[in-house]
Amino acid sequence: MFRPRTAAVASLLLLPMVAGGFLLQNGSARSTPRLFDQVLSIVANRYVDSIQGTAIFEKAAKGLVRELNDPYSELLAPKANEDFNRNVGGRYGGVGMLLEEQKNSGARRIVVARVFPHTPAEEGGVREGDLITRVDSLAVNGDVIIDSVSNALRGTIGTTVHVTYARPGVTEPIKLSFKRAQIHVPAVPYATMVGDHIGYIPLQTFNENAADEVQEAARKLVAEGAKGLVLDMRDNGGGIVEQALAVSSLFLKDGQPIVIVRGRNSPDEIAKSSSEHLPMQPPLVVLSDGGTASASEIVAGALQDHDRALVLGTTSFGKGLVQSLFPLDGGYALKITTGKWYTPNGRSIHRERKLLADGRLVETRPDSLETEAEKRAKPQYKSDAGRTVYGGGGITPDIIVADDTLSSAEQEFYRSVAPKAQAFITTLNQYAFELKGSPRDFTVTPAWRTELRSRLTAAGVLIDPKYESAASKLLDRELDRRVSRLVLGDGGAKQRGLAEDHQLSRAVQLLTTAHTQTALLAAAQVATASAKSSPQHE
Numbered sequence: 154m155f156r157p158r159t160a161a162v163a164s165l166l167l168l169p170m171v172a173g174g175f176l177l178q179n180g181s182a183r184s185t186p187r188l189f190d191q192v193l194s195i196v197a198n199r200y201v202d203s204i205q206g207t208a209i210f211e212k213a214a215k216g217l218v219r220e221l222n223d224p225y226s227e228l229l230a231p232k233a234n235e236d237f238n239r240n241v242g243g244r245y246g247g248v249g250m251l252l253e254e255q256k257n258s259g260a261r262r263i264v265v266a267r268v269f270p271h272t273p274a275e276e277g278g279v280r281e282g283d284l285i286t287r288v289d290s291l292a293v294n295g296d297v298i299i300d301s302v303s304n305a306l307r308g309t310i311g312t313t314v315h316v317t318y319a320r321p322g323v324t325e326p327i328k329l330s331f332k333r334a335q336i337h338v339p340a341v342p343y344a345t346m347v348g349d350h351i352g353y354i355p356l357q358t359f360n361e362n363a364a365d366e367v368q369e370a371a372r373k374l375v376a377e378g379a380k381g382l383v384l385d386m387r388d389n390g391g392g393i394v395e396q397a398l399a400v401s402s403l404f405l406k407d408g409q410p411i412v413i414v415r416g417r418n419s420p421d422e423i424a425k426s427s428s429e430h431l432p433m434q435p436p437l438v439v440l441s442d443g444g445t446a447s448a449s450e451i452v453a454g455a456l457q458d459h460d461r462a463l464v465l466g467t468t469s470f471g472k473g474l475v476q477s478l479f480p481l482d483g484g485y486a487l488k489i490t491t492g493k494w495y496t497p498n499g500r501s502i503h504r505e506r507k508l509l510a511d512g513r514l515v516e517t518r519p520d521s522l523e524t525e526a527e528k529r530a531k532p533q534y535k536s537d538a539g540r541t542v543y544g545g546g547g548i549t550p551d552i553i554v555a556d557d558t559l560s561s562a563e564q565e566f567y568r569s570v571a572p573k574a575q576a577f578i579t580t581l582n583q584y585a586f587e588l589k590g591s592p593r594d595f596t597v598t599p600a601w602r603t604e605l606r607s608r609l610t611a612a613g614v615l616i617d618p619k620y621e622s623a624a625s626k627l628l629d630r631e632l633d634r635r636v637s638r639l640v641l642g643d644g645g646a647k648q649r650g651l652a653e654d655h656q657l658s659r660a661v662q663l664l665t666t667a668h669t670q671t672a673l674l675a676a677a678q679v680a681t682a683s684a685k686s687s688p689q690h691e
Contacts, residue, residue, distance in 0.1 A: 189213075193209065193210075193213055196209065197209055207483075211228070211230070211485075214228050214485075215228050218487070218489070221489075221490075223474075223489075223490050225472075225474050225476055225488075225490055226476070226487075226488060226489040226490050227488050228485065228486075228487055228488075229485060229486045229487070229488060230484075230485060231483065231484030231485060234484060234485060234486040235484075237478075237486070237488070246307065246308055246309055246310035246311065246312065246333030246334055246335060246336070247272075247306055247307050247308075247333055247334070247336040248272060248273045248274045248277075248279075248306055248314065248316070248331045248333060248334075248336070249268065249269040249271075249272020249273055249274040249275060249334070249336050250265050250266075250267070250268055250269070250272075250274045250279060250306070251265070251266045251267035251268075251269070252264070252265065252266060252285070252299055252302060252303060253265075253266035253299075254298070254299040255574050255575070261295050261296070261297065261298065261299075262284055262295070262574075262575065263284070263285045263293055263297070263299055263302045264282060264283070264284055264285070264574075264575055264578070265279055265280065265281055265282065265283045265284075265285065265318075266281060267281055268280070268281060269336065269338065272334065272336060273331040273332060273333070273334055274331065277329045277331055278329070279318070279329070280320065280579065280582055280583065280586070281578065281579075281582045282320075282321075282575060282578035282579030282580075282581075282582045282583075283318040283319070283320050283327070283579065284318060284319040284320070284575050285302060285316060285317070285318060286317045286318065286319050286326065287315075287316070287317035288302060288305040288306055288314065288315070288316050288317075289305060289314060289315055291305045307333070308333050309333065310333055310334060310335055311332060311333065312332070312333050313330055313331065313332055313333070314330070314331050314333060315328070315329070315330050316328075316329050316330075316331065317329075319575075320579060321575060321576035321579045321580065321612045321613075322579075322580075322583075322611075322612060337362075338358070338360070339357075339362070339366060340356060340357060340358050340359065340360050340362055340363035340366045340367070340396075341354055341355065341356055341357070341363075341366040341367060341369075341370050342355060342357060342643060343355070343642065343643040343644045343647075344370035344371075344373060344374055344644070345643075345644030345645070345647055345648060346374065346377065346379065346644075346648070347383070347647060347648050347651050347657065347661055348651065348661035348662075348664075348665060349380075349661075349665050350377075350378050350379055350380045351379060351380065351381050351382070351383060351660075351661045351664045351665065352370075352371070352374030352375070352377075352379030352381070352382045352383065352435075353374075353382075353383050353385065353644075353647060353657070354367060354370045354371065354374070354382060354383065354384050354385065355385040355647075356384060356385065356386050356389055356400070356449075357388070357389055358389060358390070358391075358392050359389070359391055359392030359393050359394075359396040359397055359400070359448040359449070360392055360393065360396070361393060361396065363392065363393070363396040363397075363399070363400060364396050364399030364400045364402075364403065364428075367384070367400050367403060368403055368429065368431065371403065371431055372431070372433075375431075375433045375435060379435060380435060380436075380664065380665075380668060381435050381436045381437070381438070381664030381665075381667075381668075381673070382435050382436070382437050382438070382664075383437075383438045383439075383440060383657065383660045383661070383664070384437060384438070384439050384440070384452075384462070385440045385657070386439060386440060386441055386445050386449040386452065386453065387440050387441060387442040387444060387445060387466060387656070388442065388444035388445070389444070389445055389446070389448075389449040390444060390446045390447065390449070390470075391446050391447025391448035391449055391450075391472065392447075392448050393448065394448055394451070396448065397411075397412075397448035397449070397451040397452050398411050398412070398424050398426075398428075398451070399428055399429075400452050401426060401451065401452050401455045401456065402426040402427055402428045402429065402430060403429065403430060403431050404430075404431065404434065404437060404456055404461050404462065405426040405430065405455065405456070405459060405461060406426065406430070407426055407427060407430065408425050408426060408427070409425060409426040409455075409459055409497070410423050410424070410425050410426075410455070410497040411424045411425060411426055411451065411455040411497065412424050412451045412454070412455060412494055412495065412496065412497070413494070413495040413496075413497065413499070414475055414492045414493070414494060414495075415492055415493050415495060416475070416491050416492035416493075417491070417492075419492075422492075434670075436463075436664060436667060436668065436669055436670045436672070436673040437456070437461060437462040437463070437670065437673075438462065438463045438464075438465055438660040438663065438664060438673070439452070439453050439456060439457075439462045439463070439464045439465070440465055440466045440656055440657065440660060441453055441464055441465075441466040441467065441468070441469045441548055441550060442466050442467045442469070442556060442656075443467060443468070443469070443470055444470060445466075445469040445470060445548070446469065446470035446471075446472040447470075447472040447473075449469065450469045450470070450471070450472065450473065450494070450502045450547065450548050451494060451502070453469060453548045454496035454497075454500065454502060454548050455496060455497055457496070457536065457542055457548065457551070458496050458497040458498045458500075458534075458536050458537065458542065459497065459536070459537050460536050460537050460538045460540065460670065460674060461670065462670075463551050463552070463663070463673050463674055463677050464548060464549075464550045464551050464552075465550050465551065465552045465554055465656060465659060465660050465663075466550050466553075466554055466556075466656045467550065467553060467554070467555065467556060468547045468548065468549050468550065468553075469502075469547040469548040470504070470547060471502065471503055471504025471546040471547035472502070472503070473493055473494040473495075473501055473502030473503030473504070473546070474490045474492070474493055474494070474503055475490065475491055475492035475493065475494060476488050476489065476490055476491065477489060477491040496548075498534045498535065498536065498542070499534065499544075500532075500534055500542070500543075500544040501544060501545075501546060502546070502547065502548065503546055504545075504546030504547050505546070524553070525553055525681065528543055528549055528553065529543075531543040531544060531545035531549060532544040532545050538674070540674065540678070551674075551677045551681070552659070552663075552677050552680055552681065554655060554656045554659050555655075556656070557653065557654065557655050557656075560623065562620065562622065562623040563623045563626070563627055565620060565623070566616075566620040566623045566624050566627060567627075569616075569617055569620060570614055570616070573612070573613055573614045576609075576612040576613055576614050577609065577612075577614050579612075580605070580608050580609050580612045580614065581605070581631055581632060581635060582635060583608075584604065584605055584608055584632070585632060585635030585636045585639060586639065588601070588636045588639070588640075589636065589639035589640060591636060591640055592640075593640060593641060593645075595636065595640065597629045597632055597633050597636075601632065602625070602628065602629070605628060605632060606628075630653070633649075633650075634646065634650060637649050637650065663676055663677070663680075
């Protein structure tokens with residue numbers, strides 16, 4: 154009984170080999186430019202399922218780009234190309250909300266993380282923590298990604314968009330209609346003094362106004378008596394490269410190199426400082442972290458190489474590839490990597506990554522949370538003044554200060570309330586909004602704590618007694634942050650919460666004692682030398 158079954162299996166295995174041998178005998182013995190045409194023809198005419206119209210050409214082109222194994226190169230279909238141009242150019246209408254994707258038991262939820270002032274969303278009464286359930290005909294369920302919701306909200310200025318929300322404590326869906334308006338999300342949302350006359354400039358993106366807004370903020374702070382500046386580019390994912398060059402120029406001398414572009418079969422392109430420079434040049438600290446990317450890394454790298462800024466925080470993202478956009482027939486476009494960024498002294502900004510099936514980018518060799526010892530093992534370069542700076546991808550800080558982290562108990566508490574995340578956030582935001590009339594020197598009182606606990610319980614957010622200590626501390630902090638922003642504004646809230654931001658606190662400490670850039674860099678070298686001799690950093 155074995156023999157017939159074995160013969161049948163052998164026949165099944167043999168058939169593909171015979172067919173393969175036949176094709177090889179009738180094809181070229183070596184790869185030729187005809188290979189693509191031959192495969193395309195066979196798929197078009199012999200594949201078991203027909204492929205309609207021009208879809209086969211799009212699939213072939215996408216496959217070619219995908220096989221480059223470059224997560225930043227892609228073929229944009231006509232609709233995606235329109236969205237890309239609209240987003241880059243900034244010429245679109247919206248309602249004025251910052252969205253956040255939350256996951257609950259594997260399902261996605263799109264929540265309003267922030268409502269920008271003087272926008273249709275604010276005028277319509279949208280609150281932070283509201284859950285978006287529908288945008289026009291798009292039902293926002295667990296399978297819909299945040300980009301789809303964002304694109305549905307955007308559109309031509311003056312057109313109407315209908316949005317449905319869910320809000321804890323409100324049984325019926327909230328249905329609102331907005332007339333889209335020109336939304337300007339500032340590159341520098343505010344500028345303020347922190348510590349003892351240290352100017353703080355949070356630069357959150359490189360849009361078309363970034364350099365002007367940084368310049369205005371720096372001049373204002375210097376005029377108010379700032380003895381040093383902090384340029385915060387943490388979580389700044391980049392933007393318009395020309396604006397990165399203009400921001401760098403503000404702090405550099407005329408003609409200093411900012412970035413080098415090296416491509417294939419072309420000479421190096423060197424962008425140099427020009428345009429306007431700040432008349433006053435106080436000592437400068439740049440804050441970076443794993444979200445500091447692309448245009449932000451150009452600025453940080455140039456200022457570090459020329460000894461114009463002390464970089465503090467954690468190693469930047471490492472997005473050092475140049476993409477060019479080529480228009481194609483039929484409304485398509487090819488966004489493809491054509492070069493790499495290098496800092497003025499020749500350090501590559503890029504860190505290798507691979508694209509996972511779920512769309513996440515992961516580092517081939519992760520080192521964003523490196524120690525001082527790991528930093529010193531990276532390739533070494535010299536700044537203009539002869540300081541040691543490090544290559545190997547991303548911008549490595551002169552002084553490593555880890556991101557603020559939660560204790561194990563605090564992390565466990567947040568995980569315990571995660572299934573009720575929307576109710577948790579919305580309850581906090583709503584109660585903080587009711588407390589916005591508090592005095593500027595307010596404190597979180599026992600009565601506030603009792604009322605907040607009562608509201609959380611009513612919203613179904615139950616706190617396990619074993620997390621009581623961590624919960625009490627975190628609830629006070631979360632409520633204080635929200636009330637501070639409403640009572641004091643962003644700048645006042647940053648000053649009030651300075652002690653909680655360890656990276657910014659360290660920058661302020663250094664700038665308070667070092668009144669020139671030279672003194673600041675010297676203080677950093679002393680701090681680094683101390684870290685080398687300290688066992689806990691090894």
